[in-house]
Amino acid sequence: MAFFTSEYECKLDTKGRLVLPAKIKANLPEVSTHELVIRRGFEPNLILYPMLEYKKIHARIAALSEFNAEQRKLKRTFFRGIAQVELDNAGRILLPKAMLAHAKLDKEALLVGMGNYIEMWNPEVFNEYQLEDPMEYSDLAQKYLDE
Structure with a gap:
């Protein structure tokens, strides 16, 4: 199982390639070391999955009904x-141009480990989606983790 944490500042080259940090590569499952999947995020970001993690989500989405419009x-x-x-x-991945545009990525990217996947952000956009208030952070932790 993949285990990604922390954040990493990365550079993109002129072709849209990003070098994965060594700590991220080290946490890729051996089966997925070369096969990765990128998804457009719900926010203006990208989500990077090892193939094994992506297959779990793929199975759930693929199982949805083709007969239900929603x-x-x-x-x-x-x-x-x-x-x-x-x-x-x-150790680079080539990010498709449409995905670069979705995430507003140009020369720099911030990679954030999210447990079993990685988020890719434009560093300036990322700040708009951060919790700044320590009390809000505490309240959310209590709400979702204190059972």
């Missing part, structure tokens, strides 16, 4: 926002 819409939107990428010999 479920079809979810499937269509989800699957059109997916790209399979591979690590090259230099």
